[in-house]
Each structure stands twice: as C-alpha cells, then as structure tokens.
Amino acid sequence: MNVGIDKINFYVPPYFIDMVDLAHAREVDPNKFTIGIGQDQMAVNKKTQDIVTFAMHAAKDILTKEDLQAIDMVIVGTESGIDESKASAVVLHRLLGIQPFARSFEIKEACYGATAGLQFAKAHVQANPKSKVLVVASDIARYGLASGGEPTQGVGAVAMLISADPAILQLDNDNLMLTQDIYDFWRPVGHQYPMVDGHLSNAVYIDSFKQVWQAHCEKNQRTAKDYAALSFHIPYTKMGKKALLAVFAEEEETQQERLMARYEESIVYSRRTGNLYTGSLYLGLISLLENSSSLQANDRIGLFSYGSGAVAEFFSGILVPGYEKQLAQAAHQTLLDARQKLTIAEYEAMFNETIDIDQDQSFEDDLLYSIREIKNTIRYYKEENE
Incomplete structure (x- = not known):
C-alpha cells in the first residue's frame, strides 16, 4: 500500500526582521549572518501568538470537510509546548472541528519530533487504509536577545496530511x-x-x-545517483550545506553540483523565516518542491531529520x-511578502512582551486564532465566529 504526504502547507506570523539590521544593532559584520549562517530574514511573533495559533493557520487551509471526518489522529511535534501535561494537539483537534473519535497527542525530541509523528502516522494508515492523520510541526525558536543563538531564531508551523494513495510524496x-545521548542542545x-x-x-x-547516510545506502543498496534531491533539517541554511559537503566531497563533480543546486532550492523559504525547529525539514521540502524546475514525477527525495540530544533519521x-x-x-x-518589517527596537519590544499565565487578562490581536484571554491559567483563542 502507498502511504505518504497527501497535502502540505506552512505558516509564519506576519512580522519579520532583516538580518542586516540585526547585525548592525549587534555591531557585527552583516556577512556573518547573510553569508556565514545563510540567513536574510527572521520570522517574529507577538506574545498572543503561540504554537496553537501557527498550527491552526498551517492546517486549516488544506483540510476539507471530508478530511475532518476522515482524520482519526492528530499529532503535534514541538519543543515549544504550552502545557506540561495537556497536548496542544487536543486544542488543535477542537479548533479545527475534527470528528471526535480521534487520538491526539504531542511528541517531543528537539527538532526530530515531527519526523517521529510522520512515521507513527505512516504506520497507522498502513494498518487502517481509510484513516487520515494530521501531523503538525509547530515551534518558537528563541535563545534571547543579543545571545549567540539569536540569529538562528525563528517561528512557524508546517502541517501535513498523511493518507493512503497520497498526492505529493x-x-x-x-x-x-x-540515537546518541549527547548534550549538544537541551x-x-x-x-x-x-x-x-x-x-x-x-x-x-x-x-x-x-x-545514517552510509548505513542507509548500505541497507538499501543505493548511492547519491539514486536521489534527485536531498532535504535537510535547517536550523540555519549553512548547516545542511556543511553536512552535504562533508559527505559528498568524494562524489563526481556533476553529482555534487546537482545535489547542491537542489539544496539551494530547498532553503529559499528558510532564508526568509529562520529556524522552525521541528518544522524546518518540512519547510525545506516545501521550498524544494515549489522552487525547483528540475524535479519530475517518480523522482526519489531523501530527507534527513535531526533533533539535538540526539536523534537522527x-x-x-x-x-x-x-x-x-x-x-x-x-x-x-504572498504570505512571506505581506509580512510587516520590524525595526530592531520594535522587535526587541515584541520579544520582551510575555504573558503571565497566572494573571487573568484579555488581549487585542487582529490575527485569527490568537490568544484572546487568559482565565484561570487557561488560554482561550479567537475563533472564526468571533
């Protein structure tokens, strides 16, 4: 049975900063950001916008009424959970209007969580061919103002509908x-x-x-020639390029050039959004598919997922x-172009605004599904009928 990605979409909030502006504010050479790590823009969010908000925007536009009735599992991969106990997938299930007899949960393992969800979804559909599974990667990557990790921040979500006889992949x-027990990021x-x-x-x-590349090729009797393109987890766009160069330095020059050309197509969107954590691999996949004129039906696409701590696949x-x-x-x-460019002062002010979950309060935010109220520590979201 063929199982895979039937629909896919991404969303980032309507604000961003320019990395050249950030470099000047931090008194560093702009080339360190635009060339050194390969980032041009960084997506930014208000305090009233969280992983549920982003997940809703990423998922709602790709799901039909028929999908909402067929989905019997909702999985959110995130390392930006809003509750230590209750999964954001449960809130997402209700807001989307998915039929009630479904399983909903979160998966956490740094930036790898959504890939675990994707594999869980694939196995479920293989066992239940009429089922559909919604897998969402939604995160807020933050390291602090003027920190070493600040230029690799970002925010957003990717939603994927997994089904039998998929239309995309x-x-x-x-x-x-x-799996390796390593404290590189925690x-x-x-x-x-x-x-x-x-x-x-x-x-x-x-x-x-x-x-994993070497073991994968040995296990499946393949070489680089069997892949039309490779898509990587992209904490910043130079990271995947470093891995690609490290492994394929001994390949024929034509193979290196071909794979590198596809890699450049896969980072078009990430250069403008920054790090989506669990969603970055799948944002790269969307960018590859939408910005490459070389791919064809029946091409094989390789995907490398990595979550610090560390799990790779x-x-x-x-x-x-x-x-x-x-x-x-x-x-x-249109989504990327329509965003508002913030000054560094506006970005810093937005960054420093936080919600006190223990303080009952109401909020004003024009963005649909934003947090409208905190009451008794519960987040209430603005819905379409409000």
Whole structure:
C-alpha cells in the first residue's frame, strides 16, 4: 500500500526582521549572518501568538470537510509546548472541528519530533487504509536577545496530511535511525531558553548525517545517483550545506553540483523565516518542491531529520505524478511578502512582551486564532465566529 504526504502547507506570523539590521544593532559584520549562517530574514511573533495559533493557520487551509471526518489522529511535534501535561494537539483537534473519535497527542525530541509523528502516522494508515492523520510541526525558536543563538531564531508551523494513495510524496520503508545521548542542545524544565554547545551541535549534526547516510545506502543498496534531491533539517541554511559537503566531497563533480543546486532550492523559504525547529525539514521540502524546475514525477527525495540530544533519521519518498498541482507557491510567496518589517527596537519590544499565565487578562490581536484571554491559567483563542 502507498502511504505518504497527501497535502502540505506552512505558516509564519506576519512580522519579520532583516538580518542586516540585526547585525548592525549587534555591531557585527552583516556577512556573518547573510553569508556565514545563510540567513536574510527572521520570522517574529507577538506574545498572543503561540504554537496553537501557527498550527491552526498551517492546517486549516488544506483540510476539507471530508478530511475532518476522515482524520482519526492528530499529532503535534514541538519543543515549544504550552502545557506540561495537556497536548496542544487536543486544542488543535477542537479548533479545527475534527470528528471526535480521534487520538491526539504531542511528541517531543528537539527538532526530530515531527519526523517521529510522520512515521507513527505512516504506520497507522498502513494498518487502517481509510484513516487520515494530521501531523503538525509547530515551534518558537528563541535563545534571547543579543545571545549567540539569536540569529538562528525563528517561528512557524508546517502541517501535513498523511493518507493512503497520497498526492505529493509516497514514503518508502527505507528508514535508518540513530540515537546518541549527547548534550549538544537541551532545555531543563523551568528554563526559558535552551542551553547550547554550538560547536558540538554542529559536529554531531554532520557526524549523524554521515552515519545514517552510509548505513542507509548500505541497507538499501543505493548511492547519491539514486536521489534527485536531498532535504535537510535547517536550523540555519549553512548547516545542511556543511553536512552535504562533508559527505559528498568524494562524489563526481556533476553529482555534487546537482545535489547542491537542489539544496539551494530547498532553503529559499528558510532564508526568509529562520529556524522552525521541528518544522524546518518540512519547510525545506516545501521550498524544494515549489522552487525547483528540475524535479519530475517518480523522482526519489531523501530527507534527513535531526533533533539535538540526539536523534537522527534518514528516509526517502517518491514524487507522485501531478504533485506540483497540490502545491501553493503563489500563496506562500504572498504570505512571506505581506509580512510587516520590524525595526530592531520594535522587535526587541515584541520579544520582551510575555504573558503571565497566572494573571487573568484579555488581549487585542487582529490575527485569527490568537490568544484572546487568559482565565484561570487557561488560554482561550479567537475563533472564526468571533
């Protein structure tokens, strides 16, 4: 049975900062951000916008009434949970109007969580061919103002509908996974921002890709020539490029050029949004599919997922004939272009505004599904009929 991604969409909030502006404010060479890490813009959110808000916007436009009746599982991959107990997927299930007899939960393992959800969804549909599963990656990547990680921040969500006979990408059964107990990035309970060993994290990312790529190729008897393109987890756009160069330096020059050209197409959107954590791999996949004129039906796409701490996975899928008709390049371009550019002062003020969950209060935000009220520590969201 063919199972895979039937629909896919991303969303980022309507605000951003320019990385050149940030560089000047932090008194560093702008090339350090635009070339050194490969970022041009960073998505920014208000305090009244959270992972539920982003998940709703990413999911609602791709789901039909028929989908809402067929979905029997909602999975949110995130490391930005809003509750230590209740899953955001439960709130998302209600706001979307999905039929009640469904399973809803969150998965956490740094930036890998959504990939775990995708694989769980695939297995569920294989066992229940009439089912559909909604998998959403939604996160807020924050390291603090003027911190070392500040230029690799970002925010947003990617929603994927998993089904039998998918219209976009048929997932293969060729997964290769790797788990290593390494403290390259972590956030203890109670800490507002993560702890990061940047050099170690970069090294573990590259080494993890080397290991899973080699083992994957040995297991499945493949080489780089079998892949039309590779999509990577993108904490910043130079990271995937480093891994690609480290592994394929010995490949024929034509193979290197081909894979690098596809990689550049996969980072078009990430350069304008920053790090989506769990969603970054799948934002890269959307960017690849929407910005490449070289891909064709039946091409094999490889996907490298990485979550610090550390879990890595490499798997692949086959492009379905007509996949390009399921994409929304014009809408995504409009979404990115319509955002408001903030000054660094406006960004810093927005960054420093936080919600006291223990204080009952109401909020004004024009954005649909934003938090409208906190009452008895519960978040209430603005809905379409309000």
